[in-house]
Amino acid sequence: MSFEHECIATEVAARFGRFFSERVNATAAERDRNLETFPVDMLREMAGLGLIGFTAPAEIGGGGRTWEEWGHALEEIGYLCDDAGLPMLLSYRETATNLICRSGRQGREHLVRRYAEPAVRGEAFIGWLFTEDTDLLEFKTSVRRQGDRYVLNGMKCASTGGQTCTAWIAYASTDDGADTMAFIVERADPGVEVRPLPSMGLRSIGLAEVRFDEVALPEDRVLAPTDGLSHAQLFVTERRITGSAWLLGRIRSLIEKVIDDTAAKRRFGRALIDLDTFHAQIGQMQIALETARSTAYRLFAQTQAGLDPLHNPLVAIAKYLSTECALKAAHIAQRLSGGHGYFEKYGIERYLRDFYGLVPILGGQPAIETQLGSNVIWLRQRSRSASPETLPVTRS
């Protein structure tokens, strides 16, 4: 670990540790088993503790902390929290609030007042509606101008926290297909339909499909009047950073869980915990953790130095690597734990199901591999004189 991490870890444990152990961990397995979303009153309680709005500007009531601090905090939240849905949901909504604040600096201060400020207070819950069952360059959700209104039609196939969202940042193609816009859509807007979306893991986040049927929005709901794809990429960048972070804590927690679970087991006439093969497998899990950490911490530090929000490939690599390392650790845990890994009551299989939730999102693992590889080949073949910072793999 690093000095930066140790400082934040101490703070997180002191400020939120009791809340996690008493309010979140005690009911984590039950929430997962029953497909229960975090209740709204618990989310409001988190705002009161300072868990919501950690990085939001101080002038709107946020903590004003840096992305680096938030990254380290999320690792510790992932470690202390026995429900992976919590850091996932916290980091997701934090990013949505931050994106509204960022857009507000471009003449949309009313949206900050109306949505970001209540979100920091825990009175509103903002989601992000981008993903469809299509390639991201071929949106089906469309918007047309009708008098002084914009009218949305379409369907977004997955909204993290959608079951409890009060509003969303939603993207749609203009009806001439020439551009993409972003709007704020409220849950109460006529024509908005929210359908729960049961999932393999991360069940407490309350995934939902959201449908738009002739949803009419006034001009003051426009968040990005043009180039919505680049606007969305800003969200993806922050999500990749924070999504990398909380996985680190979950891997740490899993390693400890497997060791503790093994303490009383015997194999081949000996205590399992004394076998070299067991030690080697735990060593592999630790290597996976430190591999993911090395990239994530490097990325956290880069956020302090001024990160290119659109073109830094380390952002995608950190999310990719954290996910792969978490899955590797979870697969090792399954093999080491035998029936304890397979049976729900021991809580080990939940890590595997939760970690798979990171595979399809934020570009998806195969899509990141493909796009990164394409860019590396392209630059190697065509732009040998490109400066280092334009290369897909940044140099330390």
Add this chain to the structure above:
Amino acid sequence: MKIILSGNLRRFASFESEIVLEADNVKQALDRLVTRFPDLGPVIYHGEHELRQVHRVFLNGELLTADDMARELDGADELGILTAIAGG
């Protein structure tokens, strides 16, 4: 001159990786590219034919900015378009 598209843009240009065009400057080259492959229009442009921020344009390996769109080209120049690692 020729334009080189990165992998995920090629499907909007009939999977051609190198497109040979005649153009006097960078902006004209991009406009003619979109005229030849209309599906590329909404992918690389937004609004009034402004380049989306998720793309980077290189001229003979040099990264260009929005202020470089009037840069003159000659027949031997190579313009490249590289896209951010997108996600949703």
